[in-house]
Amino acid sequence: xxxxxxxxxxxxxxxNKGALRKLARAISLSQGQFxxxxxxxxxxxxxxxxxxxLEELSSLPxxxxxxxxxxxxxxxxxxTALEEPPPSGLVVFGLESIGAIxxxxxxxxxxxxxxxxxxxxxxxxxxxxxxLQKLIRLAPDFKSWAAxxxxxxxxxxxxxxxxxxxx
Numbered sequence: 001x002x003x004x005x006x007x008x009x010x011x012x013x014x015x016n017k018g019a020l021r022k023l024a025r026a027i028s029l030s031q032g033q034f035x036x037x038x039x040x041x042x043x044x045x046x047x048x049x050x051x052x053x054l055e056e057l058s059s060l061p062x063x064x065x066x067x068x069x070x071x072x073x074x075x076x077x078x079x080t081a082l083e084e085p086p087p088s089g090l091v092v093f094g095l096e097s098i099g100a101i102x103x104x105x106x107x108x109x110x111x112x113x114x115x116x117x118x119x120x121x122x123x124x125x126x127x128x129x130x131x132l133q134k135l136i137r138l139a140p141d142f143k144s145w146a147a148x149x150x151x152x153x154x155x156x157x158x159x160x161x162x163x164x165x166x167x
Contacts, residue, residue: 016152022125023150024057026088028121031060034115037124038124039091039134040149047093048078054091064088067094074108075115078123091124091125102138109139 021037026037051064065081067074098104108115113124127135127149135143140155 019150019152020053021057022148024054026125026147026150027054027062027122028058029061031088032120034119036115036146037122038135038143038146038149039124039126039130039152040129041126041151042128045093045126047091050093051091051119054089058088060088062089062091063095065090065092067092068096069094069097069099071098071104072100072107073111075111075118076105079118086119086121089122089124090119091126093126094123096128101131101134105134105138105142108140112139112142112145115142 011015023037023039026035030037047064051062054060054062062085063081065078067077071077074095078092082090089113095101095104125131125135125146132149
């Protein structure tokens with residue numbers, strides 16, 4: 001009987017490093033146009049570390065947005081937070097903390113064309129598996145603009161370790 005080996009930290013760091021490079025490349029390739037990029041990770045990120053890593057990998061200034069639990073619409077939250085000039089990319093954190101997430105995702109689907117009209121840059125939604133399933137169910141047209149999610153893996157629900165994910 002063969003004993004199944006548990007993935008070790010190095011494998012996770014290598015996988016996550018590749019996923020982060022893929023994300024940086026997707027942001028770089030989408031400059032000047034709207035694109036929806038989903039990053040699926042079931043660990044709580046450290047937004048500043050994520051942004052620093054992405055800027056290192058892409059050499060582009062990337063804006064971050066942490067949503068408040070009381071957000072009513074994703075579109076308005078983004079418009080309100082946008083800096084001038086528009087960023088090279090925007091990473092949105094905190095969808096999982098929104099109290100009325102079903103209503104927010106329904107509204108997002110209804111105004112999906114406004115995202116393309118108003119945001120000439122890649123929009124990265126940092127989500128977990130639960131929010132991904134809700135996106136598929138409640139905002140299918142909006143979600144259809146994204147390729148398969150880029151996945152970052154964690155060991156046993158530990159916080160995402162950035163020490164091993166360096167350029």
